[in-house]
Amino acid sequence: MATDSQFALWEVFIQSKPGANYIHAGSVHSSDKKMALQNARDTYTRRGEGTSIWVVPSDAIVASNPDDNDMLFDPSNDKVYRHPTFYVMPGGAKAI
């Protein structure tokens, strides 16, 4: 059997209700944008899982490398002053 095209890979993001974050649901294959959206609808929203869909060509996504995690994410640990609990509030102050 000759190899044939199974189309490009697209990533699917679904918003579960208006105002919510778009969350990655999975991927679909499609030859173009319109088919990607239709396939995403059929594959990932058969039970009211969403009110809005994004489809993105998979090769357009840039992902960090797990080997770089120390370099990328560790520096945030020594900046505790970015958290509100770092600060000492005077006794008796309200609603702060």
Next chain:
Amino acid sequence: MELVEKTDQAQAELLKNFEEKINRGDAIEPKDKMPDAYRKHLIRQISQHAHSEVIGMQPEGNWITRAPSLRAKQILLAKIQDEGGHGLYLYSAAETLGISRDEMIQLLHSGKAKYSSIFNYPTLTWADIGAVGWLVDGAAIVNQVSLQRTSYGPYSRAMVRICKEESFHQRQGYEIMAKMMQGTKEQREMAQDAMNRLWWPSLMMFGPHDSESPRTSDAMKWRIKRHSNDELRQKFIDKTVQQAEVIGLTVPDKDLKWNEAKGHYDHGPIDWDEFYRVVNGNGPCNKQRMDHHIRVHNEGAWVREAAEAYRKKKENLN
């Protein structure tokens, strides 16, 4: 020689880091380093799982035109559409490991990749559609609930999504069986006949006994599988026997009895000769299932070609 030793050392280091990660309970994601054997095991297992979902559409599709009511037909169509969707979730999960959809389909067509043997049995009567939903999907759910905690992230996420949808499948099957058991004598006999034919193949779905299962140890060590074949089979038997009793069906196993000390049912011996006969291609429908998949895949080639041609045409216009 020195280079070889260094490579071996690097491999050992990689394996050690990987297994520490697994033992901490961290999920493995596509870009993480993983041993080749882990990747290979996952590709084999996930693609086999995907093929099973897709081939499983055939025995059910056999009854779409003959469903006994419009309600039954709508439900069956929705269920079969779900199975196709489950196949797609799983193919996508396997693709994150570096195998293409096309390669997986070729491996299926050449017979190198397998699918669950249960789908090589025919659906002879409407009661079989009930038994497939209740027993076959019931067995699949026991396996899939366990796999929700598999160590590979994309596989685990596909399992969570599938489990949410499978429970409708099992309940609709059980409803069919319950309804038939309240029907005429012929309908009750039909339901019992479906039970008789599909009970043992359903138990075989969990695979060989742990003592005979060659791949279990690595799969358990790397948390691809979280429970052994026998544990899962026992879980299925324990919950299904009571459901059979409620609707008046007899489990076709004269050795089946409750073991008070173990807190489980004991069951009779499984006919593994039949299991291997079907796995190795000599079940009642192996040839029919594969011929159908190959024929439909080839007949659909022009649709894929047309879609590609349309994309290229639009790109040239822009």
